[in-house]
Structures are given as structure tokens and as C-alpha cells.
Amino acid sequence: MDNCIFCKIIAGELPGKVVYEDPMVVAVEDIDPQAPHHYLIFPRKHLPTTLDLTEGDDQLVGHVFRVAAKLARDHGFAERGFRVVNNCNEGAGQSVWHIHFHLLGGRDLSWPPG
Numbered sequence: 161m162d163n164c165i166f167c168k169i170i171a172g173e174l175p176g177k178v179v180y181e182d183p184m185v186v187a188v189e190d191i192d193p194q195a196p197h198h199y200l201i202f203p204r205k206h207l208p209t210t211l212d213l214t215e216g217d218d219q220l221v222g223h224v225f226r227v228a229a230k231l232a233r234d235h236g237f238a239e240r241g242f243r244v245v246n247n248c249n250e251g252a253g254q255s256v257w258h259i260h261f262h263l264l265g266g267r268d269l270s271w272p273p274g
């Protein structure tokens with residue numbers, strides 16, 4: 161998708177600190193980290209928001225959570241606890257229109273979120 165930051169990172173046209181990739185998803189360090197560990201997991205396929213998911217994406221979403229758990233374990237913050245967040249649309253804080261899941265860890269995370 162033209163003018164999509166995450167599509168450009170996937171294509172190698174923009175720099176990104178890739179921490180994980182496979183045929184379905186890519187994970188990068190967030191450019192503006194909100195926790196000691198803050199990664200973005202997104203599908204290679206361009207979908208603007210959670211509202212664009214269809215039944216055919218069920219495996220993809222499950223895979224995202226398994227990748228999140230792997231990253232949390234591999235980076236040593238799984239046992240302390242972590243959060244997987246998807247912001248959908250502007251009112252929830254979405255600013256990049258390629259579906260992505262934030263993985264946050266390495267500090268205590270308060271609830272409810274803002």
C-alpha cells in the first residue's frame with residue numbers, strides 16, 4: 161500500500177529495528193517506546209484497522225498473540241507481565257493505518273489505560 165509506513169518497513173524502504181519476522185508478521189521496536197520493551201507486531205498484509213479483519217484472518221490474529229508471547233519470553237519480561245494492545249480508530253489513539261499490536265513490558269502497567 162502506497163504511503164503506508166509499515167508497508168514500507170516490510171519492503172525495506174524505511175528503516176525499522178526488526179526483532180522478529182516470519183511469512184505472516186513482522187515485529188519492530190516502536191519508534192516512541194512507552195515501556196522498556198515496546199514492540200509493534202503487524203501483518204505483512206495491509207489491513208487498515210481491526211474493523212477490516214475477516215474470518216480468514218482468525219489464524220493471523222492468533223499468530224500475533226503467539227508471537228507476542230515468544231517475544232516476551234525471549235526478551236525476559238514474560239514472567240513479570242506484559243500487555244498486547246490494539247488501538248482501533250482515532251478515538252482510541254490509532255495513528256498508523258496498518259493494523260498493529262503493541263507489545264509492552266518491562267515495567268508495571270497500570271489499569272485502566274488512559
Ligand code: DGP
Pocket residue numbers: 165174176177188189190191192200246247253254255256257
Ligand atoms: P498507534 O498510535 O496505536 O497507531 O501506534 C502507532 C505506533 O507506531 C506509535 O507507537 C509510534 C509508532 N511509529 C510511528 N512511526 C513509526 C516508524 O516509522 N517506525 C517505527 N518503528 N514505529 C513508528
